[in-house]
Amino acid sequence: MEPIVRVHSKTVVIGSSNIDTDQIIPARFLTTTTKSGLGKQLFADWRYLPDGAPNPEFALNRPEAQGAQVLVAGRNFGCGSSREHAPWALLDFGFRAVISTEIADIFRGNSLKNGLLPIVVDETTAQWLLTHPGAAVDIDVAAGRLTLPTGASVAFPLEAFTRHCLLHGVDELGYLRSRSGDIERYEAAHRERTPT
Amino acid sequence: MRTLFDKVWSAHEVVAETPETPAVLYIDLHLIHEVTSPQAFSVLKNLGLPVRRPDRTLATMDHSIPTSTEQVFGNVPIKVDAAARQVRQLEQNAAEFGIELFGMRDARRGIVHVISPELGTTQPGMTIVCGDSHTSTHGAFGALAFGIGTTEVGHVFATQALLQRKPKTFAVNVEGRLRPGVTAKDLILAIIGRIGVSGGTGHVLEYRGSAIRALSMDERMTVCNMSIEAGARAGMIAPDDTTFAYLESKPRAPKGRDWDAALEQWRALRTDPGAVFDRSVDIDAAQLEPMITYGTNPGMVLPIGAAIPDKAGDEVFAKALKYMGFHGGDAMLGKPVDVVFIGSCTNGRLDDLQAAAQILRGRKVAPGVRLLIVPGSQAIKRAAETAGYADIFIAAGADWRESGCSMCLGMNGDTVGAGQYSVSTSNRNFEGRQGVGARTLLASPYTAAASAVRGRITDPRELL
Numbered sequence: 245m246e247p248i249v250r251v252h253s254k255t256v257v258i259g260s261s262n263i264d265t266d267q268i269i270p271a272r273f274l275t276t277t278t279k280s281g282l283g284k285q286l287f288a289d290w291r292y293l294p295d296g297a298p299n300p301e302f303a304l305n306r307p308e309a310q311g312a313q314v315l316v317a318g319r320n321f322g323c324g325s326s327r328e329h330a331p332w333a334l335l336d337f338g339f340r341a342v343i344s345t346e347i348a349d350i351f352r353g354n355s356l357k358n359g360l361l362p363i364v365v366d367e368t369t370a371q372w373l374l375t376h377p378g379a380a381v382d383i384d385v386a387a388g389r390l391t392l393p394t395g396a397s398v399a400f401p402l403e404a405f406t407r408h409c410l411l412h413g414v415d416e417l418g419y420l421r422s423r424s425g426d427i428e429r430y431e432a433a434h435r436e437r438t439p440t
Numbered sequence: 441m442r443t444l445f446d447k448v449w450s451a452h453e454v455v456a457e458t459p460e461t462p463a464v465l466y467i468d469l470h471l472i473h474e475v476t477s478p479q480a481f482s483v484l485k486n487l488g489l490p491v492r493r494p495d496r497t498l499a500t501m502d503h504s505i506p507t508s509t510e511q512v513f514g515n516v517p518i519k520v521d522a523a524a525r526q527v528r529q530l531e532q533n534a535a536e537f538g539i540e541l542f543g544m545r546d547a548r549r550g551i552v553h554v555i556s557p558e559l560g561t562t563q564p565g566m567t568i569v570c571g572d573s574h575t576s577t578h579g580a581f582g583a584l585a586f587g588i589g590t591t592e593v594g595h596v597f598a599t600q601a602l603l604q605r606k607p608k609t610f611a612v613n614v615e616g617r618l619r620p621g622v623t624a625k626d627l628i629l630a631i632i633g634r635i636g637v638s639g640g641t642g643h644v645l646e647y648r649g650s651a652i653r654a655l656s657m658d659e660r661m662t663v664c665n666m667s668i669e670a671g672a673r674a675g676m677i678a679p680d681d682t683t684f685a686y687l688e689s690k691p692r693a694p695k696g697r698d699w700d701a702a703l704e705q706w707r708a709l710r711t712d713p714g715a716v717f718d719r720s721v722d723i724d725a726a727q728l729e730p731m732i733t734y735g736t737n738p739g740m741v742l743p744i745g746a747a748i749p750d751k752a753g754d755e756v757f758a759k760a761l762k763y764m765g766f767h768g769g770d771a772m773l774g775k776p777v778d779v780v781f782i783g784s785c786t787n788g789r790l791d792d793l794q795a796a797a798q799i800l801r802g803r804k805v806a807p808g809v810r811l812l813i814v815p816g817s818q819a820i821k822r823a824a825e826t827a828g829y830a831d832i833f834i835a836a837g838a839d840w841r842e843s844g845c846s847m848c849l850g851m852n853g854d855t856v857g858a859g860q861y862s863v864s865t866s867n868r869n870f871e872g873r874q875g876v877g878a879r880t881l882l883a884s885p886y887t888a889a890a891s892a893v894r895g896r897i898t899d900p901r902e903l904l
Contacts, residue, residue, distance in 0.1 A: 259755075260756050262637055262638070262737045262739075262756075264737065266871070266872060266873050267870065270850075271503075271850055271851040272851045274475050274503070275475070275520065275523050275526055275851060276522065277478035277526060278479065279479050289871065289876060289877075294858075294876075320641070320671070323671060324573065324668075324868060324870060325573050325868075326476070326571060326572055326573040327475075328479075328571075328589035328590040346641065348641060349641055349642060349671070350588070350589060350668075350673060353589060353592070354590075354591065354592075357591040403459075403460070403462075404461075405460055405461045405462060417483075417591075417594065417599075420464065420595055420599045420602075420603060421599060423454065423464050423601070424599065426454050426455050427454050427464070427466070427599055427600060431600075
């Protein structure tokens with residue numbers, strides 16, 4: 245995982261609430277056996293017209309959205325399927341952060357494990373961002389702060405362990421493996437549990 | 441005084457959480473399938489690691505494989521090339537890492553959340569994970585079961601543990617009796633309608649009360665299955681005599697003295713009187729009607745006799761109705777139907793097929809309607825054939841298939857066409873879920889079968 249310390253970028257806004265992972269990456273693209281290259285299928289059914297041409301109405305296709313690394317979305321982003329292909333597709337497209345008032349649990353966990361920042365903000369901040377597409381925002385991971393171009397700055401929750409992993413590009417697997425002694429002791433103490 | 445969830449959680453804490461670090465949680469059973477495992481196996485290969493506990497790992501194929509008999513058992517190759525690659529890759533990975541696989545032609549194959557309970561590998565008090573959000577299904581047995589992403593699949597492969605923050609608890613109290621024609625599916629749709637599609641975020645639901653205790657195991661699985669549709673990663677039901685009676689005959693349930701010992705432990709798996717939940721909601725089962733969705737998430741749901749609300753000025757609501765081709769004020773009853781799908785990890789079990797057979801017996805599918813019935817597992821397929829349900833389905837004009845996820849998600853060749861209306865017993869009515877442009881209406885097997893017969897959305901009580 246790439247370390248992520250700071251993101252300074254304009255935003256792109258997809259204002260719908262309850263954007264599910266089937267929209268982020270439809271199931272028919274899940275037959276891949278790798279993580280790479282999913283960016284071209286990101287939001288495929290919204291982004292492309294039936295003939296395959298880009299839908300000019302869709303936010304990601306507008307010229308001003310090009311290069312944006314921060315996606316601002318309506319409430320409850322990433323609900324539904326546990327497919328990690330959703331954060332893989334967002335990252336492959338170029339996003340480094342998603343901002344919403346509410347982010348679904350499994351999507352949030354999957355994002356953090358791949359270095360995509362799931363940022364939950366209050367209703368006022370979200371409303372400002374939703375109504376100002378293209379705003380240049382600054383995200384400081386170490387400080388856990390999001391700063392708007394107005395100068396307003398809000399804290400976003402990020403626990404110490406997660407922050408450490410993001411800032412240093414540390415894979416959680418390394419930490420889990422470092423606890424293998426504890427796992428062995430646990431297994432020894434619970435041998436009676438029925439294996440499959 | 442602890443909740444059922446607290447008991448299962450604390451019994452699996454390898455390392456308790458601290459303000460700085462998440463808990464290390466031990467995983468008893470890891471279920472895998474062909475779609476969310478390949479990248480996790482690649483991580484193991486890159487690091488040169490084995491699967492730590494292949495004896496606690498079970499593999500099957502369900503999502504991308506076809507359901508047509510010629511492709512599964514005949515000489516016709518799998519039509520979706522990429523799906524064929526995933527199937528082959530899972531076969532190779534399972535062999536390389538020593539994992540038991542119920543492969544494409546195995547008599548025990550089926551949807552991952554259907555076969556583990558059938559085998560008796562899903563047991564009360566366990567922690568169970570799978571790279572699939574409907575892992576919540578196994579909570580019906582009093583297990584803590586939740587969906588994980590592929591990175592976490594890799595973590596469980598390598599360590600048999602996961603880093604987790606302890607979720608909050610949410611009691612869903614359902615008292616009273618469901619009326620005839622109102623099913624477990626209607627109950628869970630009503631619960632989602634009440635608490636909303638993100639109402640359970642950050643929480644584990646515990647379904648409680650007399651209406652829950654009265655449900656069969658198949659029905660309890662339907663309820664727990666859709667916990668994720670309310671935003672909750674897991675939903676649980678305390679095990680009781682219904683649970684134990686279901687498990688006792690299952691091939692991999694404990695036997696003899698082991699069974700007696702297990703039973704003693706399992707009986708303690710209930711929320712202590714006076715234990716406090718972080719949140720709760722009360723539902724009166726006797727007030728519920730058959731439910732049907734009208735929008736593009738499972739929270740957009742109505743009693744079947746109701747009209748679609750009018751929410752002028754709500755752009756997101758308007759977008760959903762536009763996608764569905766509906767208008768505020770429309771009645772749901774009588775709307776035309778193109779496709780009916782009965783199956784999935786939500787409603788692909790024998791109870792569900794029995795309900796469909798009850799409606800379809802001696803009746804025909806309406807002209808122009810396609811009815812696809814897909815059993816949740818090969819074992820259920822055989823049971824439905826023995827019970828005579830399959831003959832009823834075929835006589836009615838239904839397409840009766842091999843087991844799999846099928847039309848629940850459009851990635852295996854079973855799809856709904858653009859603009860078509862599908863009454864589906866599955867779990868998600870998201871845009872495009874059943875195929876590009878497909879319009880899904882979630883309902884019970886009764887409602888689905890009745891709507892297939894009439895070719896219009898029908899209150900199943902008219903045909904019962």
